[in-house]
Amino acid sequence: MTLKKVRFLFLFSITTFLSIAQEKYTITGVVKDVNSGETLIGVSIIEKNTRQGTVTNEYGFYSFTLNKGEHNLQISYLGYNNFNQSINLTENTTLNVNLQENAENLEELVISAYTEKVSIKKAEMSVNKMEVKTIKEIPAILGEVDVIKSITTLPGVTTAGEGQSGFNVRGGAADQNLVLLDEATLYNTSHLFGLFSVVNADAIKDLKLYKGGTPAKYGGRISSVLDIRQKEGNKYGFHANGGIGLISSRLTLEGPIKKEKASFFISGRRSYADIFIPLVQPDNENTAFFYDLNTKLNWEIDKNNKLFLSGYFGRDVFSLSDAFVNTYGNSVANLRWNHIFNSQLFSNLSLIYSNYFYGLELDPVGFEWNSGLQNIDLKYDFKKYFNDNVAINFGIHSTFYEFNPGKIEPNRNDSGIAENQIPKKYAIESGLYIDVEHQITDKIDVRYGVRLSNFVRLGEDAVNTYATTPVVYDEDLRVYESADPINQKDISRGTVQKNYINIEPRFSIAYAVTDHSSFKASYQRMAQYLHVISNTQSPSPLDIWTPSGRHIKPQLSDQIALGYNKDFNGKYSLTTEVFGKTVNNRLDYIDGADLVAQEYIETIVLNGEARAYGLEFMLKKETGKFQGWISYTLSRSEQRAQGRTPVETGINNGDWYATPYNKTHDVSLLLSYKASKKWKFNSNFSFQSGQPITFPTGNYQFRGRTIPTFGPRNTFNLPSYHRIDVAATYKPKKYQNKKFKGEWVFSIYNLYNRQNWSSVIFGQDVDTGRNTTERLSIFGILPAVTFNFKF
């Protein structure tokens, strides 16, 4: 989209506002849970006569402008009882609503009044929302509820491999997902090298995944945005809840500091396999554990001002007799100020600090290695509600990054290791956006906006200069080799080393065929300035985030999606979408590149491109005793890197090849059945095409070793992946009506003990050196039991 067109859109919207001249008033308010005082996100507010509607924002706030006169409002939220209110609008009005959860009497629930869904008519598409209640019911590995893994049951989302926390959205790489915890970026999303995700389910309220049609408010990653919101803490009374599982125990405390005005929330989790190992093997000095802590404080200063302070701290610790010590994790702090200027202007100011640390001590070699990255964000977001048809989001976001690629230090006196700091890198990423939600007619809703993003790579020490390019091509051998820097120079930190500006238009439209069905379409352009060139299919703690700069260009992605949504009597909902996207400047590593602890990433990568397209389908039943969904995705994800000159071959001969996360078919079927007040059953079936793999073509001998040779990249596939998991939740009667509530969760992961192929290990026989192939399966059948309590 050209600038001219964008300008046209703005003019168009402004003229629309001017044409409004009727007598109108605004209803504003906050929707909360009646028992906990937690604000509710995405609640529908519908005027029943005109069928106009709005939804609450991330802070539970809504603003709804209507004509003067009588109105019937219906406020509805899934899992809660509907709330109806008649109002005679003669002035601007505040209407705060407290909704009552209906989960406890689900079996008596009759769909009497048909609940209309605002989402059908909204231009928002390619978005999936999951509540923590749903996430907790999905049977999990060893009963450890996994927030990030739960989204892989959604269409268009796949896992890289079993037991790996990373996820791939619409054929995108795992580093192309923006994972936000209360608006702060999480760089590493997994514990225990990918077995569990870093987010404790007890601490979160809900999550929203944007796979496309991403609002202009978000930027910085090209594949998806996973927006996770933490709980605020009960405003009315003190509560504790927790759980004892096989992997970890959890404890959450929450309560008011000042009733209805201020509350706190603190939730901790720690794995404890390491605590029990010494009991069994007293002289075992090895340890591996993780812990995390989520906290939130909120203070409602007055009707128009709220402060939130949220924090997260998580660490993984591995230690082999103190000889190998490995620690890594995220820490995040975020201070936010919600301010309502008036009934039609909502604002939020955030100051965010985010840090990722990776440390390794290897005594036998005699060194200690620390690396990581930290950033400070300042973000100011506004939402202006003009009338019942138009709302404008706008704001500014700026982030300062400091990357520490690594510092090596000797850890003992007799170590020959010299202290060395690989020069730190610095950058500033900024975004300015405007995003218009505009209901043009009763049937047509559009959302359009633009994000202007800018990335400034600042000066740093020891900047490499290469004779030609960081990767050179050997014409005789027809291979790419890393170039040696010919020179290093220091560039002062205040200097702009490289500057990138991108205009990212976003557009989506919904056309409501009826009140219960709609067609949608969207286009988005996204830019990504930070890259992880991972050798693995899933994020690993060793991944080094590399900023764009002189040698590495920002990734740019364009995506279009078309969709159809239908709602059947409020019982079933169907979503189908097709998408296609292209990615420019996707880096690909040269053959034989060693990526682990690679300090000059530019010397092992070439600029390539990627593309993905697919079909998604999701049928969901959200009410009644029997609930669940089936999702199916048919897709293709490919990449290539062609030669830079006609002489060069490019990577993989410059041909398109399947990305490691290309999964042709992906099916998830989740079912839950509430049998009685005591028992609830859940099951999960998952099927995926096997992961692409590169197979060997032969072998030869060199220096007494057997050296395999390999064919083109990712030409073959592992056998298909599938499994069924089941869980049963039992609430003993004695706990049901008491203050102390408890439940047992029994689960079996991989019920039919399928030995799924996680990968093939190409090994060698120790005695003969003959090549072997081994199937690596991570999880067979895994039963587990967890006890959860609440008081």
Place this chain on the structure above:
Amino acid sequence: MKNYIYILLLFIFTSSCTKEVFIDEIIDNTETRIFIEANMDISKDPNIASATQSITIARTADFYSQDYEPVLGATVLVTDIAGNSMGTFFDDNPADAEGTIDGIYTAVDFKTPTVGETYFLSITIDGQTYQAQDTYNSIVAIDEITSRDASFFNDDTIEIRVNFENEIGVDNFYLIQTEEIKNNGSKSIPELDTFNDEFYSEIPGENIINIPTFVDETSTKQQIDFTLYGISRKHFNFLNKILTQIDNGGGPFSTAPALIRGNIINTTDPDNFALGYFSINQFTTKNFTIPK
């Protein structure tokens, strides 16, 4: 250091389940190429003769097999920069009374190369010429080999350290070969490891490199031969790539493996290139007996 990170990562997956399988698709997609193993290894110790050097020429086998069809009737030449022959290579080994023709071309008159000089290999097979070159690099002597208890892997592990002084003022690239000598005198399949001096001190007195090796002491009395080679930078890059692939082939943290080309070019038909490497290196060997 990268290798140690791999060890750590693999530790995480030791609890996972592996099972040996045989994949027919791999056999079905076999591609055969000529490979040339031409490592001219010259002892640092002048008392050890280095006049006998061998070059193996054969064809690659399918992934699971070790039957390499020898390439016979090749002409093999190793020359210095002036074009002088460094030795005469025959498939019919003059030192071997039986005189087997097996694709192993041997010279018994190989001359001592000069450190820093470049040497050239030229091989002609069925009218096609293969060429390669490498620079001769020196090696420092191993100072001492020490050992200590290292029970963090398991109770019976000991750590053996090969200690030597890194040469100051130059970028050094090393290959270390570890061979266990069994009771019957036979040697195990060698462990190979490459490293450079990037992270090591250049200050005299502090320029010590120690390379750890972990062995199981419960095995019967063992001896280990450590051989340290000084290699060229390109040779280092090649070994690094192939060793990374053998040590981490297909594991969850490995890069997609690839066909790694060495330094041998087919000047007649570039598409029909040969695998393997031509190198010329100085080495030093030290034997260590594992204490009981």
